[in-house]
Amino acid sequence: MDYYLSQVINGICQGSIYALMAIGYSVVVGVVGLVTFTHGEVIMLGAFAAYFAFQFFGNNLILGIIASFSASAFIGIFVYKICYERFFDAPRHISLLLTIGVSMLLKNLTQILIGPNNMPLLGVVPNKFFGIGLVGVTLVQIIVIVTVISLSLLLFLLFNKTRWGIMLRAVSQDKKAAALMGINVKVTSMLGNCIGSGLGGIAGMLLAIYYQTLIATMGGSAGIKAFSASVLGGLTDIPSAALGGLSLGIIENLGITFASASFRDIFAFIFLLLVLLIKPEGFARKRGVRP
């Protein structure tokens, strides 16, 4: 019994990271209104930003969070300018193909500049284990879960209690109406993109700390997981995306328990396909922009 419990705990921890990635993705797609393939690379770049912050300034987690958020948000500006800004009214496939191109570009440039190998990231969080035998949590897992919960709360506050949040929500519901209300749609969409990307960047840092390694090609599977999880919320609804992330993590880990880790990605894809085929709009309550 405690074996299954420990796998569920693993699942919750991984699921929280997936949830953060999915939340970031939903913010981007919700506010900008266009589906993107670049989120994986944004996550990867945030991880590397944190890596370099740790190399040069020591193992300071807060610094890592600031570094990864800023780096990814900055990349978000770049992605926005190339892929979204001029294509809001164009057929959807153009911006999608552009995001595929940008994701290829970022991935390969990183491989060239930083190197294609696994970069180790050790000892950022000391190895402490709280529990008995198989069952328990490690310090890393606690930090991951706490970070994700705090960020979600912050996001909730931002979206519901601040003026910027209201503008973001307006733009995500209907751009033209928001423009008529005097909101600067371009700046707000870019802001939404940057916030979502920044959250992805922090998720990248958490991945790097948890796995203790990072590599330039980690974006691919991260992006797919983010997409799969946020599909549960119709790509735009944030709480459903978080739920999707958590369930994905738990399902994956339980799947590995009964089968083998070689099938890990198969579970993610089957999860995705089932959701898409049964209920493509997900469990979204609000009727936002449908990409």
Next chain:
Amino acid sequence: MKMKISAFVRKLPTWVKALCLTILGAALIALPIVYPKSYVMGVMCRIFMYMILAGSLNVINGYSGQFNIGHAGFYCIGAYTEAILATKVGLSFWIALPLGGVMAAVIGLLVATPTLKLRGTYLAIVTLGASEIIRLVALNWEGLTGGPIGIKGIPSPVLLGFKISKSIHYYYIFLALAALFFFVTYRIINSRIGRAWLSIREDELAARSLGVETRFYKAINFMYGAFWAGIAGAAFAPYFKFISSDMFSLDEGFNILSMVIIGGQGTLLGPAVGSIIVNFLTEFLRPISQFRLVVYALLIIVMMWLRPQGLVGASNSILAGKKIGGNLSRRGKGGAAVARAGGR
């Protein structure tokens, strides 16, 4: 770039087109006799194979407007089908080849059917997922596919007692397959089926309201594209003599996609041009091979900005997108279609 290449080509008199094709055909047939370097033969074989792969992807993306980015999966199925039938059952290449295509088409139908009602980008993700699932199954199902070890020792095809093993021989096989593909596709595009596909691409709702059975035609389209990808895979398996699942990764799918994007969507010539350009770039950029993918990515971005339909793609279509710069003018040939699209 306002060159309407496709319009120009269409206006040429038929005898000019026939003459050009004959000259091209003769040159291609004569090439191995004149210049039999094995390296060149290898590159040409690759170009022909990718013409079929990019061409079949173009049938799906460029002719019916569906969005498939997981083409590597069908390619994988064709290759493994041929390899398994040839090594385990001892089937002749000439029977296993079409079977590879048929198997891929069946899987294509399985992927397409539940997704017919899905919108563009959702379909794209489903195809991505399907492609990866196919690859992961090939990686893990040891009993059938050899698992991570792959399948080796795939026997060479035998034609009338003559064993085909040198790349010169394969050159002719691939040339014949590519020519067959273009011929058949040309006939289908210009038939009722092709016209139905075009109408679905430009405006599915309008097509349906005019009585076009959109679901049926979309499914046929998907199966057709998958079929030829399977043929390409089945033809390539004995050429390499060894296949494993890592040859059919997502990156391979993006490779094929970039040929379609760069060369052109929505026309027959587009993917052919794309295959030639990308494969030549691979050879020229060998010294700085790390930058090759960066170059492709930049080409995709530039192409989408300046000419979304690709170099020789269909200019009078939704693939060409709206004019860049936020021009709100609704006049012009592409405008009407785009206006309807913009309202989605």
Next chain:
Amino acid sequence: MERGKIRRLLVLGLLMAVSVFVAFAAGPVKTYKFGVMAPITGTNAEYGKGFQIATKMAVDEINAKGEIKIELVVKDSKGDPKESADIARQFGDDASIMAIVGDFTSSSCMAAAPIVDEAGIVLLSPTASNPNYASMSKFAFSVMGRQDGEAPFFSTYLLKKYAGAKDIGVIWVNSDWGKSSHDNLVAQAKKDGLNVVSDVNYIADEKDFSASIAKLRRGKPDHIVILDQGAVPTIINQIAQAGWNDVKITTLGPGTSQQIISLCGKNAEGLLLTTPFFFDENSKSDMAWYNTFYKAAGFYPTVHPACAYDCVYLLEAAIKNSGDKVTRESIRSNLQNYKGFSGLTGPIVFNPDGDIFRKYLIVAVENGKFVKKTNFDFAK
């Protein structure tokens, strides 16, 4: 002109004539070209670069001796078997290339094997270990040592005889190398009477091993066997992170990779592994090579570049034994039949298929260093 100047000109002319005559009489130094096929970019870039540097070291030494001259043509196979097949075709086509050193992975070598068979050019791989590779062509060779040699040795001599293991948990990478090693290991373990209590695998890019480690732990093994190369440090660290301290860790695959020491630190203390070759700190020649490599590469060598180095010397020996007429076929037959070669990595004699059975050493990590625990004669 003056008399003195004419005399000087005559002497100069005579000297030139004499030197030309001498040069022709001695004969120009013959140059031979080898192709080098390696994953310079991609996942295995570290090993590809290692090949590049080690082969260059060998060639520089041979050229300095002045008897023959070797030129290397290096091409990047990116770790992609399709690229290897293409490059093999290019080399095969180029009549000036006498032999090929490469590739790194067994899949790349197996993809190239039918092509070198058709072209009739030797493909000498430093590291292909799949037992099916060398039998694919009489031109296919490998010096690494077959997996169906190392894995059984690991089970019988390291696990059972040296470590006294009873219950083992195996965690392995689901690649062609990993699967082959795993199958050979488990088959031998059963014969040795060891209990395989847990058996988990993962695909090559996996980062999170916590689920697999929990699964491994469930069987309560006393020894763990990790079958992989690049991910071994990560797995060791995640085992430590999971608080599982009372188990002994062994690994087959990475050899004496410095990465393990630098990335795992204390977590690697007491690690046991096998390697066909080990840079002995007490051997001056070993250390000289080790340091020269480090200066050229910026990272420390493992057995893999050492094998590449030996490959070049093997080819040199084959050329010397071919006498006057050096062809691709003469290189092949001399390589196949050469007895008595002893290189940096030990003695190499090819068996009829074209690969070799190696002998192995057991090495442990003690105080942050690799220490040889047994000699080659431990296996009787």
